[in-house]
Amino acid sequence: MVSAEMDPRIEGVPYYMRHIIRNLDAELAAFSARLGEKFEQNQLIAALIDKSHLEHERKNGTLISTDAKSNEDLAGHGQMLVEKYSTEFVEESWSHIPEEAVRSIVSFLCCDESMSEVAQSIGLKDLVFAEPYPPSAAVMARAARAVVATLSSTRPDSVPVFVENFVTTRLVGQRLWDMWQVPDPLSVLQQILSRSDDSAEARLVKSAGCKTLEAVYQVALYNKNKTFLSTGFGESIDVAVAEAAREALDKLFGDTSSRPPLKFTRSLPPSCCNLPAHTASPDAAHPPLSEWSLARADPRHGNIIVC
Amino acid sequence: MSTARRVQQWATFGRMWYLFDAKWQNPYEASTKIVKILSGRHKPIFHNDSDCGDHVVVINSAHIALPGDEWERRVFYHNTGYAKGASWTLAHQVHEKDKTMVFKRAIYHALDTCLRRHARMCRLHVFPGEEVPDEILQNVSAQLRQMRQVPKRLDHYSEEEVKNFPKLFDWPEQYVLETK
Numbered sequence: 001m002v003s004a005e006m007d008p009r010i011e012g013v014p015y016y017m018r019h020i021i022r023n024l025d026a027e028l029a030a031f032s033a034r035l036g037e038k039f040e041q042n043q044l045i046a047a048l049i050d051k052s053h054l055e056h057e058r059k060n061g062t063l064i065s066t067d068a069k070s071n072e073d074l075a076g077h078g079q080m081l082v083e084k085y086s087t088e089f090v091e092e093s094w095s096h097i098p099e100e101a102v103r104s105i106v107s108f109l110c111c112d113e114s115m116s117e118v119a120q121s122i123g124l125k126d127l128v129f130a131e132p133y134p135p136s137a138a139v140m141a142r143a144a145r146a147v148v149a150t151l152s153s154t155r156p157d158s159v160p161v162f163v164e165n166f167v168t169t170r171l172v173g174q175r176l177w178d179m180w181q182v183p184d185p186l187s188v189l190q191q192i193l194s195r196s197d198d199s200a201e202a203r204l205v206k207s208a209g210c211k212t213l214e215a216v217y218q219v220a221l222y223n224k225n226k227t228f229l230s231t232g233f234g235e236s237i238d239v240a241v242a243e244a245a246r247e248a249l250d251k252l253f254g255d256t257s258s259r260p261p262l263k264f265t266r267s268l269p270p271s272c273c274n275l276p277a278h279t280a281s282p283d284a285a286h287p288p289l290s291e292w293s294l295a296r297a298d299p300r301h302g303n304i305i306v307c
Numbered sequence: 308m309s310t311a312r313r314v315q316q317w318a319t320f321g322r323m324w325y326l327f328d329a330k331w332q333n334p335y336e337a338s339t340k341i342v343k344i345l346s347g348r349h350k351p352i353f354h355n356d357s358d359c360g361d362h363v364v365v366i367n368s369a370h371i372a373l374p375g376d377e378w379e380r381r382v383f384y385h386n387t388g389y390a391k392g393a394s395w396t397l398a399h400q401v402h403e404k405d406k407t408m409v410f411k412r413a414i415y416h417a418l419d420t421c422l423r424r425h426a427r428m429c430r431l432h433v434f435p436g437e438e439v440p441d442e443i444l445q446n447v448s449a450q451l452r453q454m455r456q457v458p459k460r461l462d463h464y465s466e467e468e469v470k471n472f473p474k475l476f477d478w479p480e481q482y483v484l485e486t487k
Contacts (some may be wrong), residue, residue: 174309175311176308178310182417206448207448208321208323209322209323209362209446209447211446212322214322216317216322218318233317234317235319236315243314246310
């Protein structure tokens with residue numbers, strides 16, 4: 001293990017990390033190279049120092065400089081940037097969902113657990129200055145956000161690309177209901193349909209093994225004109241009705257299993273991407289559920305829209 | 308598990324309960340269909356070790372039909388394992404004692420001879436008549452088509468059907484038929 005006398009550059013590194021980080025310069029340079037950026041060393045260290053590390057140093061009496069700052073302010077700025085670009089991405093990808101859904105998805109992406117996963121994936125676990133080791137999710141999240149803030153001061157154009165590459169990619173494979181908790185989807189559907197003078201009626205299609213533990217029920221929803229809306233399976237009729245309502249809402253919001261894949265185009269060179277640049281969304285493109293009506297539904301699923 | 312995958316999983320692995328009316332059916336012919344359902348071979352998710360078979364509820368097993376003189380010729384062998392324990396019983400004798408046994412044995416001997424056979428037999432519910440307990444009848448979800456057409460008794464045709472049936476020939480009214 002390298003000591004401070006042998007290598008003065010190691011002085012800033014906590015003792016428990018000295019057997020991993022023999023050379024802080026090299027580690028930070030490697031981190032910059034991994035992201036394809038050119039960070040300055042003191043900028044990076046400022047982003048990596050957590051308040052728990054400073055408190056630990058103060059208790060031990062080993063604090064080098066009294067005006068050492070933690071990465072809390074940077075983390076706050078970084079969180080704002082991540083939320084901004086995530087919201088842009090979510091609003092582009094799902095153009096027919098209500099405001100509550102957008103907020104739920106963005107909070108799924110920007111929460112501590114999610115940002116801590118991002119931090120792990122870019123190798124911040126052994127770089128962050130924090131006590132204790134291994135660092136908690138909150139600490140890792142702060143470090144990731146602080147790195148984003150540092151990016152914005154060195155190269156602001158790369159921040160939306162970073163958010164797209166590391167944060168929003170966590171949406172791949174996720175469905176709307178995994179991120180947006182709606183306890184009663186049938187009532188939501190009824191509210192939406194009632195704004196167009198329509199209503200949904202549930203009918204039992206099939207059932208098997210009703211008196212057993214492995215009961216299966218299939219329920220279908222029909223509108224006032226007896227047009228088929230959606231179907232759902234479940235171990236009880238209530239579950240099946242809720243699932244059918246969720247499928248109907250999926251069709252309206254454009255989140256079926258057959259929807260086109262998410263577009264990660266910011267990292268492509270301009271020549272590859274034929275899509276127009278992202279424009280600011282028009283007024284109330286994502287209205288709250290209380291104002292969401294069938295006029296905003298995904299037009300690909302025409303049979304659910306009442307003319 | 309995510310909601311969508313949970314629904315898909317439950318629907319795919321749900322166990323079905325089929326009803327089969329054995330009236331006028333040959334159990335050995337029906338066994339080809341029923342054994343397929345009990346094993347789960349009719350499903351795309353089938354695997355021998357998967358225990359993916361469905362239930363079959365058989366009614367009217369007292370009214371099965373064996374072809375030709377099989378009621379007198381078909382023999383059921385049983386050995387108690389003790390001295391002089393071997394016995395050979397004719398089908399009509401077995402049927403007299405237990406109206407479900409002929410059908411059950413037909414299915415048992417048609418199933419693959421493996422340890423899973425007993426589990427598959429447990430999923431076969433045979434009833435001699437049309438009375439089925441409520442707990443089982445409420446589970447039933449679909450019906451298997453009969454393989455043999457059930458013949459209609461001549462005295463079960465209504466007078467109208469007989470009158471309207473296209474007649475090619477009949478003896479004149481005054482004609483006297485020679486009888487010995």
